Amino acid sequence: RKEVEQDPGPFNVPEGATVAFNCTYSNSASQSFFWYRQDCRKEPKLLMSVYSSGNEDGRFTAQLNRASQYISLLIRDSKLSDSATYLCVVNMGDSSYKLIFGSGTRLLVRP
């Protein structure tokens, strides 16, 4: 079983749609949770950290359920520029803080 599992997609949605991505992780000791965005052949860029209480940044909302070891990302009012791969990321829960990545969910927003 992979340590971080995501639906690979692709999710193909029209502009303006709301889309949700889900992710599960296996290491109950993980302490920090993130969503990164990666454009084709570019580096991952931090989209947002995910907090236990849930957090929102503009059109993006992230939720964390520690009991179920489940993380979600909701994108409202999708823009063409949101087309990218979204990586669910957790840290190892040890002193290294090294990151464990899911394989990513690909989003295509069409006009």
Added chain:
Amino acid sequence: DTGVSQDPRHKITKRGQNVTFRCDPISEHNRLYWYRQTLGQGPEFLTYFQNEAQLEKSRLLSDRFSAERPKGSFSTLEIQRTEQGDSAMYLCASSSQYEQYFGPGTRLTVT
């Protein structure tokens, strides 16, 4: 630009040659990480430094790989006797605590 930088951005080499990559982290970050990413996968942890000390190495890092971070500033990753399976994007990230910021990566192609 005060982000993470990597050099070179692209490297094509013949099997059996040695290659060296450089990473310059964000200046105030004491932690530096190397990851490797292959097509369709999320990045995988290779090694990390806290200041100049290399504190952890993944089992992915065979004896042909070596990394250094002299004086706790820039880091180098060397691959000796490259193999076709080493072809990947090599990403460097730096952090001061939990959030890691990635450089643009070095794309290695071994022919």
